[in-house]
Amino acid sequence: MNRKKETITLSITSGTKEKLEEIAQKLGIFWGKSPSVSGLLVAIAQQEFEVGEPFTLNSTQVAALQQAIGLLKDSGFIEQAQTISSLLLERGQLEPPIRHSLLQQVSQSTEAWRILTDQFRQNQQPFHLLYGNPQMGDLSFTVRYAEVTFEEKRFYLNIWCDETEDIANTDFPELKHNRCLRLDRIKGVVPINGQWRHEGLDYLKVYLHFYKGLIKSYEPKPSDISNEIIGEVRQVVRRVSNPFWLIREVLRYGDDCVIVTPHNVRSLLQEKLLTLCQLYDIETRS
Known part of the structure; x- marks a missing residue:
């Protein structure tokens, strides 16, 4: 049985029919070989296509999706990151520098260094890594161990490497082989022969008191060695491979947390606090 059809009469201005036919042709709606205005109206009624103002992303939405792209890339979901990048290019209200950056990301191969790095880690395969340092230019590291951690707002690649020349002065000679690298600054990885470091990163044993x-x-935290309440104090002993992140954590706790030992880690926080006192014109005892 043929479906019953209804006929409507449209009063439209000159040139409107041609514009409707152009839209129908663009959307692939035809009657025989000709664009079908009737088919276009039916498709709109059935909500197969958008009408009205085109869907776009404002600056706040663009910023949120850019952050999501970074997290997806850092987590190894390269194809999903590229899908969102394509959406931003199509629908986002983008400034030229952002559009150029996204175009570069979309054109990159899905077999990115992040996937290769994960494979090397799983296979315990040492590798060379090329890293773009804003202050020192490109650096090359021979990586014997690597792990990915999430610190504050992004993922980082923590490595144990042979090279120590880029560390001019350090208060922590025990950690001179450790590096904490931003994932978005890694330019390439290449496998090499050699031994994987099963001991992992070097670390300091830090004693913390919580009040x-x-x-x-x-x-x-996973890096805690011990955790016990002693009187009115919780004492935590933790493996610390990068004091930078520990200092930032302790500063957030305020006077509810104290670094007890070792002295070089405790001194680092003392220097930070003295600098803050100077910036805020707070007198300290000499």
Whole structure:
């Protein structure tokens, strides 16, 4: 049985029919070999296509999706990151520098260095890594161990490497083989022969004391060696491969947390606090 059809009459201005036919042709709606205005109207009624103002992304939405792209890339989801990049290029209100950057990302191969790095880590395969340092230019590292960690707002690649020449002065000679690298600054990785370092990263054993509400609310971390309440203090002993992140964490706790030992880590926080006092015109005892 043929479906019953209805006929409508449209009063349209000159040239409108041709514009409708152009839209129908663009959308692939034809009657025989000719664009079909009737078919276009049916498709719109069935909500197969958008009408009205085109869907676009404002600056806030663009910024949020850019952050999501970075997290997806860092996590190894390269194809998903490229899909969102394509959406931004199609629908986002983008400044020229952002558009250029996204075009470069979309054109990159899905077999990116992030996937290769994961393969090397899983196979315990040493590799060379080329890294773009904003202050020192390109650096090359011979990586014997690597792990990915999430610090604050992004993922980082932590490595143990042979090279130590780029460390001019350090308060932590025990950690001179460790590096914490931003994933978006890595330019390439190449496998090499050699031994994988099964001991992992070098680390310091740091003693922390937590007070007040943190005695009960402290959330243990995978790097904690021990965690116990002693009187009115929670004492945590932690493996620390990069004191930079520990200092930032302790500063957030304020006077609810103290670094007890070792002295070089405790001194680093003391220097940071003295600098803050100077910036805020707070007098300190000499």
